[in-house]
């Protein structure tokens with residue numbers, strides 16, 4: 001009997017370094033507001049991130065996870081030191097690198113410094129290999145990973161720097177959406193279960209649009225592009241709540257991983273794929289370990 005393919009999907013771990021280690025020059029940007037928010041208490045919700053990631057690694061090993069998907073927001077302020085720390089903490093999950101698939105979140109490219117996208121790539125380049133690089137439209141995206149004969153993961157990047165402190169919206173560049181449409185027609189993807197991943201949520205848990213200043217501004221176009229997928233799932237994070245839902249625009253179910261490490265909100269998903277049949281199991285935190293909620 002074949003064992004199912006097991007995929008762990010987690011997100012929004014928001015690793016933060018202590019703010020006193022932040023170079024003074026970095027304060028003259030949107031980061032100043034973000035840092036003040038951290039000082040005012042947001043950071044304490046992510047105090048135990050290191051211990052929780054160690055527990056998540058144990059969960060991965062005990063549950064024979066084959067593939068790991070992370071939908072971004074590794075950091076709080078997009079600092080190089082935070083990205084480096086996140087990379088170090090997750091290193092054991094990235095072996096072999098082809099079994100780890102990721103996209104950046106808005107916090108990972110927090111402010112525009114000319115090199116914000118490169119900083120993410122610098123830390124995560126070993127897990128950004130693309131099986132069909134001819135579909136790339138800017139940077140690494142879309143990134144396609146073929147998983148055996150039965151599945152494929154298509155990653156599109158919806159994160160961008162937002163210089164204004166009160167804006168944290170995202171957008172999938174139109175050229176990536178166009179490429180996604182072409183990818184879905186590619187012979188090599190036919191008959192596979194398709195996981196389309198991005199950071200931003202195309203819909204909230206109640207099926208509504210996210211707020212204009214916080215959401216994916218071209219969510220409708222994204223869902224329209226995915227409407228041709230017969231057998232698949234759309235995976236994302238950004239909203240710190242673990243949920244799943246069906247929306248009328250697509251046959252694929254939507255899954256938000258929520259935050260794996262935010263105190264009181266910890267959650268993620270395991271997808272078990274057998275042939276074309278996918279079962280999703282929600283994972284929670286009991287104070288010591290990650291475990292299935294049902």
Ligand SMILES: [Fe+2]
Nearest residue numbers: 012073238239
């Ligand atoms: Fe987040």
Ligand SMILES: [Fe+2]
Nearest residue numbers: 073105106238
């Ligand atoms: Fe986010």
